[in-house]
Amino acid sequence: MRSLQFTSESSSNGMIERDFTVGDVPGVLWSPASGADRAPLVLMGHGGGTHKKHPSMTGRADRFVNGCGFHVAVIDAPGHGDRPRSAQDEADIAELRKAQAAGEPQGPIVVPFNARLAELAVPEWQATLDALQQLPEIGADGPVGYCGIAMGTALGLPLVAAEPRIKAAILGMMWPDALVEKAKQITVPIEFVLQWDDELMPREACLALFDAFASKEKTLHANAGKHFDLPRFEADSAARFLARHLGRTAVAAQA
Amino acid sequence: MRSLQFTSESSSNGMIERDFTVGDVPGVLWSPASGADRAPLVLMGHGGGTHKKHPSMTGRADRFVNGCGFHVAVIDAPGHGDRPRSAQDEADIAELRKAQAAGEPQGPIVVPFNARLAELAVPEWQATLDALQQLPEIGADGPVGYCGIAMGTALGLPLVAAEPRIKAAILGMMWPDALVEKAKQITVPIEFVLQWDDELMPREACLALFDAFASKEKTLHANAGKHFDLPRFEADSAARFLARHLGRTAVAAQA
Numbered sequence: 001m002r003s004l005q006f007t008s009e010s011s012s013n014g015m016i017e018r019d020f021t022v023g024d025v026p027g028v029l030w031s032p033a034s035g036a037d038r039a040p041l042v043l044m045g046h047g048g049g050t051h052k053k054h055p056s057m058t059g060r061a062d063r064f065v066n067g068c069g070f071h072v073a074v075i076d077a078p079g080h081g082d083r084p085r086s087a088q089d090e091a092d093i094a095e096l097r098k099a100q101a102a103g104e105p106q107g108p109i110v111v112p113f114n115a116r117l118a119e120l121a122v123p124e125w126q127a128t129l130d131a132l133q134q135l136p137e138i139g140a141d142g143p144v145g146y147c148g149i150a151m152g153t154a155l156g157l158p159l160v161a162a163e164p165r166i167k168a169a170i171l172g173m174m175w176p177d178a179l180v181e182k183a184k185q186i187t188v189p190i191e192f193v194l195q196w197d198d199e200l201m202p203r204e205a206c207l208a209l210f211d212a213f214a215s216k217e218k219t220l221h222a223n224a225g226k227h228f229d230l231p232r233f234e235a236d237s238a239a240r241f242l243a244r245h246l247g248r249t250a251v252a253a254q255a
Numbered sequence: 256m257r258s259l260q261f262t263s264e265s266s267s268n269g270m271i272e273r274d275f276t277v278g279d280v281p282g283v284l285w286s287p288a289s290g291a292d293r294a295p296l297v298l299m300g301h302g303g304g305t306h307k308k309h310p311s312m313t314g315r316a317d318r319f320v321n322g323c324g325f326h327v328a329v330i331d332a333p334g335h336g337d338r339p340r341s342a343q344d345e346a347d348i349a350e351l352r353k354a355q356a357a358g359e360p361q362g363p364i365v366v367p368f369n370a371r372l373a374e375l376a377v378p379e380w381q382a383t384l385d386a387l388q389q390l391p392e393i394g395a396d397g398p399v400g401y402c403g404i405a406m407g408t409a410l411g412l413p414l415v416a417a418e419p420r421i422k423a424a425i426l427g428m429m430w431p432d433a434l435v436e437k438a439k440q441i442t443v444p445i446e447f448v449l450q451w452d453d454e455l456m457p458r459e460a461c462l463a464l465f466d467a468f469a470s471k472e473k474t475l476h477a478n479a480g481k482h483f484d485l486p487r488f489e490a491d492s493a494a495r496f497l498a499r500h501l502g503r504t505a506v507a508a509q510a
Contacts (some may be wrong), residue, residue, distance in 0.1 A: 011485075058452070196465075196466075196473070196475070198503035207462075210477075211451075215479065216479060217478075217479060217486075218451070218478070218479045219476060219477065219478050219479070219486075220451070220475065220476070220477035220478075221474060221475070221476060222465075222477070223472075223473070223474050224470065224471060224472060224473045224474070231472075231474075233495075233499070237492075240488075244488070
């Protein structure tokens with residue numbers, strides 16, 4: 001097993017932030033500054049073109065750590081954040097920029113691009129989870145959740161399907177094409193978000209992906225607005241959902 | 256203006272319960288036993304075949320009164336609860352029972368039946384609201400919300416469309432046929448629930464109704480399960496939604 005190396009530690013806003021590596025994959029672990037007892041772990045997947053400390057990650061980490069007492073870990077996806085891009089990454093990104101500039105559909109590029117990244121990311125996540133569970137404040141038998149939207153779903157949904165340690169997941173906003181068969185294998189509770197007026201992903205595509213989960217408990221939250229307008233109250237809802245299924249109370253998530 | 260007559264008063268579970276009539280329409284008003292200052296008012300519409308004190312009404316009243324400090328009022332719909340049924344009500348209900356027994360679609364019966372009741376109910380609700388706003392603990396200028404699912408939507412959506420005093424509404428689970436044009440006139444924030452595996456109302460019908468609202472803020476909550484399996488956490492979500500838009504904090508609604 002590749003072990004976890006902490007590379008820096010700081011503290012702010014009630015959270016201890018520790019950068020780490022597992023092999024050559026860089027990550028960050030946020031934990032309650034109060035020095036929690038053993039607590040549930042939430043893995044978060046960042047969006048396409050962003051990184052492990054993007055505001056969408058730090059904002060949710062605040063709610064999950066300070067609101068629920070969880071540990072939260074994010075790793076940079078292949079070709080993202082502090083990681084080098086491969087020649088294939090560069091080619092895929094160039095093709096995506098071209099489609100964006102031309103106002104052409106992005107699905108035909110994003111779907112195979114993200115499916116290729118998922119092949120790399122799932123074993124990286126599993127090695128990271130193995131290593132994180134060696135830490136005494138997390139432990140090998142505690143509940144684990146996952147939260148990732150858009151590319152965080154393209155890479156995370158296959159992880160949830162492959163990984164029985166994950167007991168609940170927040171997913172959403174992705175084409176079903178590469179994911180439907182894996183969604184059919186998933187039975188843990190799912191909270192799935194989509195944007196009703198999403199200009200990138202057709203509503204029907206996201207509804208089809210939500211429909212595919214075999215989970216007995218699954219909830220769709222669809223909000224008016226475009227792709228990047230996901231309302232902030234959905235982060236509070238995600239905290240409550242994880243608290244319900246991982247066994248904590250969402251203290252600060254009541255707004 | 257028809258005035259409000261209180262006919263009985265009792266107290267339990269932190270709430271004062273006052274039965275009332277406005278003209279020949281019977282209703283119930285639940286208020287915080289702590290003797291609230293002036294507080295927002297939530298009107299609730301009950302489901303088909305039930306009444307103003309059905310458990311789905313008392314359960315939500317508990318969350319809205321004890322959780323948010325609101326006043327909550329429900330009136331019996333025409334032909335429901337303590338109100339007499341007309342010959343037309345009896346005929347519609349007989350036809351509905353026949354369709355249910357035969358396992359035939361209920362929409363073709365429920366849609367015109369409920370549209371007829373809505374014609375009666377909207378002015379009754381408006382007279383009730385006029386009378387309730389004469390009470391010093393409610394007042395004429397305080398915010399008003401609405402919450403009603405299924406028949407509570409068939410009767411309540413036209414009320415929300417007609418009534419500028421209503422500032423936010425929880426609706427859901429109804430065919431769009433008689434309601435789409437009125438939904439297009441509605442611009443206040445909407446939280447809309449549907450059951451993903453509803454055996455009575457096709458998913459596509461409910462999605463079409465949600466789509467029709469002109470509201471800039473509208474949220475769809477779709478949960479796995481059949482028509483009567485709406486999860487209890489949706490009542491907590493409704494409390495938080497109303498607290499956000501009517502200006503209170505959902506103290507007890509954090510689970």
